[in-house]
Amino acid sequence: MTLPVFGRIPLSAVFGTLILAGTLVLFLFGPMLAPYGQEDVLGMPFAEPSAAHPLGLDQNGRDMMSRLLHGARMSVGVSLAAVVISFCIGVPLGFLAALRGGWPDLIGARLVDIVMSIPVLISALVVLQALGSSLPVLIGTIALLDSTRVFRLARILAQGIVVMEYAEVARLRGEGLWWMLRREILPNALPPLMAEFGMRFCFAFLFVAGLSYLGLGVQPPFADWGGMVRDCQQGILYGLYAPLFPAGTIALVTIGVNLVVDWALAGRTTIQGENR
């Protein structure tokens, strides 16, 4: 896959990239930019936005904007960690399964099918019930559940690549397993895997936020966007916009990732279509 030439980047992709860049800044520097601490009570619950508090105060009288900035690290960090781990598990195992074949491949594929036949949220709830919700459990659960999807994609991609002539040539040359993985399969599987990374991040991000919204994700005292929506949801009944700020931030980040992924995938499909 070659990305479309830079002169012709569609507006939606520019927009998406800007959102992603903003998210990255929030993730890296959010807590430093926050004017107040995440636990500081500064005034009346649900106080209206003012010059000192541009987004107003939350249900406990804490500064909404500061909490959003603090929460960025938690919301983005947890999902990013989970997706990175899930790729570290799923991609090598998927490649190996495709390359080696035989019964480990068969067992792996069946196991993944069974895990995938349960809705992710339900599996996650079962595990969280057993282990309780803490950051390592949260990241580990999402990473493991997500790695089944990654495994499946990596396996299918590698299966397509090992039957290509160049892989055949490499095998006949007597290249070992490591070379095959590193030099033949990985470079050719990388573009779809990158797109998948974006989509999986999106999914994990919404998933973490969703779990926190249910009260089963990131636990207080840490601020995180999903939990913030849950905390000040009551405000909406009084016509306040408070819960829409964290919910909107979550939506914005997801849209940003989706726009960028869509753009990368669109470039890919037209190129394939032209060659046909």
Place this chain on the structure above:
Amino acid sequence: MAWLILQRLGLGVITLVLVSMLVFAGTEILPGDVAAAILGQNATPESLAALRQELGLDSGPVARYLAWASGILHGDLGQSLANRQPVGELLWPRFGNTMALAGYAAVIAVPLAVGLGISSAALRGSFFDRAANVVALATVSLPEYFLGLLLILFVSVQWGLLPSLADTWSGMGLAAWLQATTLPMLVLVLVTVAQIMRMTRTTVLAVMDQPFIETACLKGLPMGRVVLVHAVPNALGPTINVVAFNLTYLIAGVVLVETIFNYNGLGRFMVDAVSKRDVPMVQAAAMVFAAVHVVMNMLADIAAIALNPRLRHPRVKES
């Protein structure tokens, strides 16, 4: 074909058995002991022993699994740890509520989405197609609670049209029920329509690129006829799979929506059970969700087989 369908049925049953093992194992992966984890800091040696006895922890995991599974087969889902009531009594009414809400959403979402998908495929590249694509992309990205909160803010708080909480009780009239559940239904429709529409469009377009469609176009048939008579029947199988996939999503997505609107369904029931760490309730709810998921996928597979022209009239196999 009958053989293929039987195969799917068998596969579904095997999957259900394996899923039940996973669910059971999932609730038992504690490093220590379920009883100690449930009681936490309030554990006394006596209460620990009593709870262990009650959970049957004195027997091995295989024996416990078999007892649990045979209980399910006999319709006995066990007893809630929190209030000692049979899980089945608590669970089935809420399951009914969840299915009613999901059904209400599906009845509206599926025809709407498939219709939109087919028309945007037929009008490929037009303004309608592109606009539908952008709107779909946006609603797919929006989390349920964002849509739900927006709807509550505008429709119920500012305009006062519909209630913000989906209060339902048994014996309420249909009109009242519809009024209470329309907002959650709308959220579910919004999050599923886009997916189904986009995927329907892709499947129809994949068929539209095939030679027989070109032939039909070159014969001079009107576009509408080409799409409806030639393309859609061939895209039906994959579309059913897409719809089933999204309906199962709807059933899991219902967990969040039920929480937003405080709807008394299985999703909220399960979340409550998880936060109370009520093992039998979580096991039962997870099993029901998983079973619905597996059965829906199985039905979709069977429907796709039954509707696929090529599978219905297979070529004579060379033996």
